[in-house]
Amino acid sequence: MKVTRRQFLKVTGATAASFALVDLGFDLQATASAAKELRIKNVTPTPTVCPYCASGCGLVIYAERDANGNFVKLLSVHGDPDNPINQGGACSKGAAMFNLREIYDERTGEQMINPKRVQKPLYRAPGSDKWEEKDWDWMLDRIAEKIKETRDSNFIHKEKLEDGSEIIVNRTERIASIGGSGLDNEECYILSKMMRALGVRPMSFSKYCTGVAQLYEQVKANRFKPQQRYLTTLAKVRKPSQG
C-alpha cells in the first residue's frame, strides 16, 4: 500500500499522542469520539499557494463551515505536506498568512477579522496624501483609460536601424508591468501575451520588491523610460542591495 507523506504524519502523530495518554492512565474511548466530533466537524482543508514570494510554497487552509458549506471562520494555515516544492514546510512569513485575514484581540483573546486588511480598492490621487475607497468598476475604467492614454501618446511604430533602414517595432516605452508571486504559469503567460499585444517590453512576474529592482535595471538599460516622477518613486522603492 502506498502511504503519502500526509497520511504518514497523521498516523504517526496520532499514534504517539495515544501511547502517551494511555501511559498516563486515561481511558481514550470516550475522548477520541468526542474529539472527532468537535475538532474536525465541518472543517474543510483547502490547498492554496502562498502569495508572498516567488517560491510559491503550497499551503493548506483549514476553515470551519456551517451545515450548508458556508464559511464560518478560519482555523489554521500551514505548509502542505503533499506539495513537492515545500513538502509541508513554510517560512515564518508564509506561516503567518493566517493573520492576513484574522487576528486575536489583544485584550480578550477573541479571534477577529484583521482590521488592517484591505478589502476594497484604494485610490490615491496624484499629489494627494489620502487614500479614497473606490469600487472595482471605477478602478478598472481608470486603469484602462491611463493605459490607453499613455500608450497612444508614446507609441513607437517604426525604428531606424544603423544602416538607415526602418523596421516596425510597435511598442511603448512608458509602460511596465509588475506581476505578483501569486501568479501561476498560466496567468503569467496570459499577462505577458496581453502586455506584448499592448507593446509593453519591461515585465516582471516576481514579488513587488524584486519586480521594482528588475524594472530599475530596464531603466538603466534604456529600455523603460517612465516619467520623472515615477522614476523617482522607483528609485526610492528599490533596495540599495538590489543593484
Ligand code: SF4
Ligand atoms: S514567503 Fe515563505 S512560505 Fe511563502 S512562498 Fe516564500 S518561502 Fe514559501
